[in-house]
Amino acid sequence: MAEKTGAIVINEAGGPDVLTWQQLSLDAPKAGEVTLRHTAIGLNFIDTYHRTGLYPMPMPGVPGLEAAGVVEAVGDGVSSFKVGDRVAYPAGPIGAYAECRNFLAAKLVKLPDAVSDEDAAALMLKACTVEYLIFRTYAVKVGDTVLFHAAAGGVGLIACQWLSALGVTVIGTVGSDEKAELARANGCHHTINYAREDFTNRVMEITNGEGVPVVYDSVGKDTFMGSLNVLKRRGTLATFGNATGPVEPFSPGLLAQKGSLFVTRPTLMDYTATREELELCTGRVFDAIREGHIKADINQRFALRDAADAHRALEARATTGQTLLIP
Incomplete structure (x- = not known):
């Protein structure tokens, strides 16, 4: 029997008010998937593009591209992760605005001990964006x-x-x-x-x-x-x-x-399209965190249920640094 999970769902493109809290069914993970319980979810400007329809997303659907969490179940054929692993993802697939979700193991990375869940959720998409921009789109000297x-x-x-x-x-x-x-x-x-x-x-x-x-x-x-x-x-x-x-x-x-x-x-999805690229990108980010080159600057936290308020603040330029949604 499928379990239930709370999530922010968009039924039609529009303003922040289209972000509604719903209970969704969550099946057991399929082959190649794991079930994640999110501990922190990153808020990004691209989320507003999905909400408004500037970047179309399937509807009804759950927005959000990055989060950190814990593996709660493992599907067939998954050997690289086990229950209890701390993990994160920087670039989707879309659907991060949820308490729990099933996720492709191939798009997931383990978190080093030196990187907290909140730092990962705050930094992954943004820091991976910086990585590809300054190392691969135009390699700075x-x-x-x-x-x-x-x-x-x-x-x-x-x-x-x-x-x-x-x-x-x-x-x-x-x-x-x-x-x-x-x-x-x-x-x-x-x-x-x-x-x-x-x-x-x-x-x-x-x-x-x-x-x-x-x-x-x-x-x-x-x-x-x-x-x-x-x-x-x-x-x-x-x-x-x-x-x-x-x-x-x-x-x-x-x-x-x-x-x-x-x-x-450029888009982060195209710069992390292969497993090799994903590991290169996140590896550089984790190294930069460990070396103290970059640090999280989490200046806003909203409950996941209050995602609409988070979007309003972001679009009003009322936020600085990183913003988290907490399930």
């Missing part, structure tokens, strides 16, 4: 100067910490003086408050007119053209989010006019 938008956000703070530890100079945009102070405290060398400063002019001032080899941009529409304008010849714009809305269509000829630029729209 010691002495590079880079621009990272939304430097005081969940991804931004981790990026500032990690890049600084790697000997990279970070220019970060923020929306307030308080967020500028937070970004600097996490390793950002130059902060630009785009509420009152033109970031393109400031970046060129900071770099003595040279620009930067790479811009990491999760803001989207409002910063896209400015980001292109601060790139060096053959520079790379990694646009990995749409906080202000999707980027408007543009002609590839624009990239030639501005210096043979590269633009990419």
